[in-house]
Amino acid sequence: MMKFFNKTVVLERMIDEFLDLVGKSSLHFKEGVRYYLTKRFEEFEDKLKVVRELEHEADDIRREIETQLYEHTLIPESRGDVLAILENMDKIINRTKSTLLEFSVEQPAIPKEFNDEYLELTDLVVSSAQAIIMAVRSFFRDISAVRDHINKVIFYEEEADRVAERLKRKVFRTDMKLSEKFHLRYFALHIDSLADDSEDVADRLAIYTIKRSI
Secondary structure, eight states: OOOHHHHHHHHHHHHHHHHHHHHHHHHHHHHHHHHHHHTHHHHHHHHHHHHHHHHHHHHHHHHHOOOOOOOOOOOOOOOOHHHHHHHHHHHHHHHHHHHHHHHOOOHHOOOGGGGGHHHHHHHHHHHHHHHHHHHHHHHHHHHHHHHHHHHHHHHHHHHHHHHHHHHHHHHTTTSSSSSHHHHHHHHHHHHHHHHHHHHHHHHHHHHHHHHHOO
């Protein structure tokens, strides 16, 4: 019994480490976008490098968690739900990397007049990511708190959509070339997708929470 308990504690610690990495990646993502908009490109590339490393580390931990769950038959009644949660949280850290990578590869020319909207959008999507991390932590520690965190995810996702729409309207009312407008819209959508990913996890987590409460 003590051996089983020790293995469960190790599993919980690994899940915490995994969520820590997701949280760190979203914060580095936020700084990376800010560096790009302020044309601090060397520092931006440093942030991309950090997020790449975090993603790689998170993948290793997620695979180890999967191994622990199957080899030691831990929490068999919830194993599928736990794996699904981790896989969907992994999409969040992947999104932070892929979005910064798109900035690095395509190097969009973003006029300074749009910086405030891009920064506000980034703040909101990162807030949604932080909220879903808290929701997942609560799923394992205090399931009664999950709903409050999910509500925050939904709030930030809706606010992000509102800012993204305002940004796109502002872009398409300029005299810029249509191709340039499309490029700016594309990156607004790319950033906004982080909040969509968080909402997707929140929707699934709500179902898993109900299942555990029955």
